[in-house]
Amino acid sequence: MTIQELKERIIIANKKYREGNPIITDDEYDELLNELEKRIPKKEFIEFRKLLFENPGKFKHTYKVGSLRKIKYEDFNDSEIKFIGNKSGKIFITPKIDGNSIVLYYDEEGKLANVVTRGNGVFGEIRNALKPVFPQEFLPNAIVRGELCMTFEDFEKIKFDYEEYRNAKNPRNLVAGLVHRDDISEGLLKYLTFIAFQIMGDERNQETQLDILLENFFTIPDYEIVEVDKIDKEYLKKLFEKYKREADYPIDGLVLNDVGYGFENELIPTKRIAFKVNVEITQSEIIDITWNVSKNGKLTPVAKIKPVELNGTIVKNVTLYNAKNVEKLKVGIGSKVLVYKSGEIIPAIKEVLTESETHLPKKCPICGSELEYDGTELWCKNRNCPKKIIKKLVEFLKRLGIKGFTEKSLKNFGINNFKDLINFKANKKYKNQIKLEKALKEKLENLTEEEIFKSYPFQNLGDNLLSRIIDYYGFDNIKEKKFKDGYPELVSDITFKQFKNQLDGALKFLELVKERFNVKENKKKENKILKGKSFCVTGSFENFKRSELEKRIKELGGEIKSVSKKLDCLIVGNKPGSKLEKANKLGIKILKFDDKIELNELIEKICKGV
């Protein structure tokens, strides 16, 4: 066999192997490789193997990527937990993350080589376009399993930022869509979060594994260690509900195994189970459908139902999501329906038992304008629809950090639009009115023009997008409506058009504020790269004081906080205190540095790493 023939043979065998139809045995395959290795230079051989590894398509997992036995709340019994926990009498519990299972393969140098989907547990698919989401380096030849998911916050952001995802129903499906997109861009990768929970093939217990993962910049799940005797199904249900309330990402159960559990090379592990709480479903009847007008003018249908109890609370209202859904479900007054609490804890309709005639409203319930139907949503396009305006006012106050004023209170004060609000003069008889007038002055006179502009409640534009737009075109240009060519990163032409449509309103608003209040001069453009991120520093550094580092972080827009669940990142120097332990437990991102590092270098690193 010539070298070329030998290479071709290996490539075909490799391809078939990955497709799940091997044409030769593993031993025969290894023999071919051995022979090739003898016949060609080492460098060429390494290149060739690399090529084999990178070949897209089916990938045979090194270990079986198991799927857990699911025990439902109703079927749970104590013997189950005693069986699982018979090794140490203690159970290790983590939330079951509702994402997409991913296995990471690191090469002999510890570099991330392949990102592979679970597939059927034996063969997965290589998705190396996702690589930037994961730590690029880890232990040599390590195989890491985890869930690729999306935080609720990122889910809202991506819906805002990308037109095509605006109607996404839940984070999990959106992640699945992204995983299988061949043209996924770096921009989209930012919305993904990977939570690692296992080093495959590693016999050490899970807590040790998670520690190692955390030290190497993986995000890990929360966990709890509980004695077998203390666990019953009510305990687990409560714990599940607690995790569900607190988690930043979707979870759909709990994972239980013995504290000493390491790894089982099984498609269905025997000593690790998933605990699931079933969603309760109840029958009721629709007594009315009302349409709420949002600040964007979108009408959201809500079904009023005969009150029923679901998972311990009384449910009277059920969301119908949008007009299209109402048509699809064929629901109306008198429809008998099955309702349940969906993943996001909002009651929804599971099934319509008796259909009714559906009537979509023709006119806005607030202002009476003709509604527009885009096939999915109904819109009130009246710019002056009072409901839209009052909602914007409330949002504006919220953005300023002025609390305690609702749509109703503003109406009571006689405030119906921005002009009324900015020029508001309190009736001195009412404390609440004085409070509002004072708060407005205090807040607005402490902001720069640009900051005030940013506090305007633009619709369909998150803070993030708005900042991108302002940074790209420059605030002074925006005021004069001068726009250079192109769009900022992540801002689509649709988004930009929406911004431009609202620009007049926002500028007029800015003029109103400037007429009434002494607005601060615009500060020089500062680099606020750490804005929105919180940091805590523990341990010491040789070349600077902790307080110097904290000052620099603040100058870059970052916040200094103590260690809590809300903290984004812990910076660790020499001899860290108990903060490190606490951060470890909470699964907070930890950046460890050599204590001889220079301040500038450290700052550069955290700016890159966050």
Ligand SMILES: [Zn+2]
């Ligand atoms: Zn209206």
